[in-house]
Amino acid sequence: MPEKITQQIIELNFCKNPLCADFGSLNAANYSILSERNNPQIACASCHNISPIIWPDELQSELSSQREYLQAGLTACTNKACDNLGYNVQLYPEKYYSFGFSGDKQRYRCKSCQKTVVDRFSVANPNLKTHVTILALLLTGFSLKEISIKLQMQAKTLNDHIKAMAAICRHKSSVFDHHWQNQSQQYLLGSDYHYLQPNSENGVLWICTLDLNSHYVVHQSVNISEQANVSGNRIIAREYLASINTPLSEPASDKLADIIMARLNDHSARSHRNNPLHNQTQLNYPVKTSLVTPIYCATAHYHQINQWFQDMDKLTLSLAFEPMLAEAAITSFNEMRQKQSLDLLYQIDDPAWIEGRMGSKPQPLIFAHNKVSWSLSEQKHIRANTEQRAICQIIESNLTQKQVHQLPKHTPISNYMERFHVIFKSSVNEPRRKRRPEGLLPLLDIYKAWNNLCHQNNPGETPAVNAGISEKPLSLDQLLQ
Ligand SMILES: [Zn+2]
Ligand SMILES: [Zn+2]
Structure with a gap:
């Protein structure tokens, strides 16, 4: 039936x-x-x-599981049945009473359900010096193994330190994210995804969304669920094997038209256009976690962003050329679309495209058998290659074709992801981590907070400074204290 x-x-x-x-x-x-x-x-x-x-209850489970991960270790009510679940004491003091101390640590009581919660961040980090040393070594490219030898520390102790550092970073991020979410009503965001461990064939994808003006990382999600034995439509079965094994097409040249043509071929070869794992015939399925179908992970990712920006009145979202991201965004931002407040587009830039400089008048770019229209503009340089930008406006509300060709570059997102792969190369590629991707999650939390709050692209400029929510870059001490 x-x-x-x-x-x-x-x-x-x-x-x-x-x-x-x-x-x-x-x-x-x-x-x-x-x-x-x-x-x-x-x-x-x-x-x-x-x-x-996409089943509503399954999407809800994915959203709850992503949210639970974000809120793990924060000082907030942990009662799943309570309205204050996940609301930080620091950001929502009106929802809690001060309720004495536990040792030196401040304790709070939830006004709604009376549950008490101890604020581990109310005292100085007792391991600050060690944590700063570990982070400095990680950022200079030392592997976890090298760090434990250098610091004469058991691997397990190092791992516990890294988990504690990740909790501190999630706490710091939650405070800055809150300010970022409330500083504007109009947003220009960009998204891309990558394999978390490009050489591991484990089906784990990493989806990132950045503010294209300041390069502040707004949200990142990974398609693994922390339990090993969950089931349901959103979970990829352990015995999953793709039926198709089409290798990715090689573009005929590095011109954008050829790159788009190759990707169009790849997308039409998929069992479904929103499943980038369609040709994963060799899947090193994670041992201790479960893989989530990419479209569920991406849809929950955008649902979360949509819930953060309650007062959003205009959104421009620029995507890498990936139908999975587009379908997820159309689902999550459908109300914005109906209000004519959403511009959704695919954007591909040559790496040397110069932001802020006018390109030529956009020309239509037509592909046989494909009715979706792209447009191409060029920046011509004397004595250098011509740089191109290609755009496909999936949903048009407020921006003209000319305006979308003047948007900031999309490349900072892939730069952010590539830098993670470079800095944490040894951990990302460690053979025993192939089937244990969850070990990288604390590093992702630390990396995101460091990128937003400490990392300076130009002297004095971090994404948080550029976004107007931080006066100056944080030092590693300030990040981890
Ligand atoms: Zn409560
Ligand atoms: Zn239709």
Whole structure:
């Protein structure tokens, strides 16, 4: 029997084909559910696009699990049934009473459910010196093994220190993130994704969203769930094997038109366009965690951003050329789209494109068998190569073609991710970590906080300084204290 199409299902699974007459339609009569396979799919009656269904309760579990991870170790109510769950004492003091001390540490009581919570950050970090040394060594490229030898420390002790440092960094990030989220109503964001361990074939993806003006990292998500034995549609089965094994296409040249052509071929070879893991025939499945289907991870990523920006009245979101990101963003920001407040685009820049300099008038870029339209502009240089920018406006609300060709560069996102792979190369590529990707999560938390608050691209300028939420760069001492 076909599943019943509820309004909740339609809200996540409406037609996401911008060329369809019923694009975005929330009318159940436009859709039908196909149940021939184990995984029911949904079809649009107008454009006949068929997609695996995103189930509302499964998306909710993914969102809760991502949120639980972000809030782990923060000073906040931990009662899952309480409205104050995850609300920081530092940012929402009105939700708590001071409630004496536990040792030297300040204790609070939740006004809503009376649960008490001890603020571990109310005393100075007793291991500050060690933590600063460890971070300085990590940032200079030392491996964990080298650090434990250098500091004459057991591997387990080092690991505990790194987990404690990650909790401090998540705490610092939560405070700055809160200020960042409340400083504007108009946002220009960019997203990209990468394999977390490019040589590990373990299906673990890392999705990042940055503010393209300040380069502040707004949010990052990884498609692993911390429990080893969860099931459901959002989880990739342990025995999963892709049926197709098409190698990625090589572009005919490094011109953007050829790069786009190659990616179009790759996307159409996928079992579904929103699944970048489609040709993963060799999957080193993580031992202690579960892999989440990429589209669920990406949709929860954007749902979280959407919830943070309650007062957002305009959003421009620029994506790397990846349909999984586009479909997730269309789902999560559909209300913004309906209010004509969303501009969504794919953007590809040559690395040497100069930000802030006008390019030539955008020209249409047409690909056979593909109706989606791209446009191309160029910066011509005397005695140097011509630089190109290609843009595909997926959803147009406020920006003209000319304006999108003048947006900031998209490359800071891939630079952020590549720098992680360079700095933490030995940990990323360690063979025994292939099936234990969760060991990298604390490093990601530390790296994000360091990037936003300490790392200076130009003297005195961190992303937080550029975003106007920090007066000056934090030293490693200030980050970890
Ligand atoms: Zn359609
Ligand atoms: Zn509570």
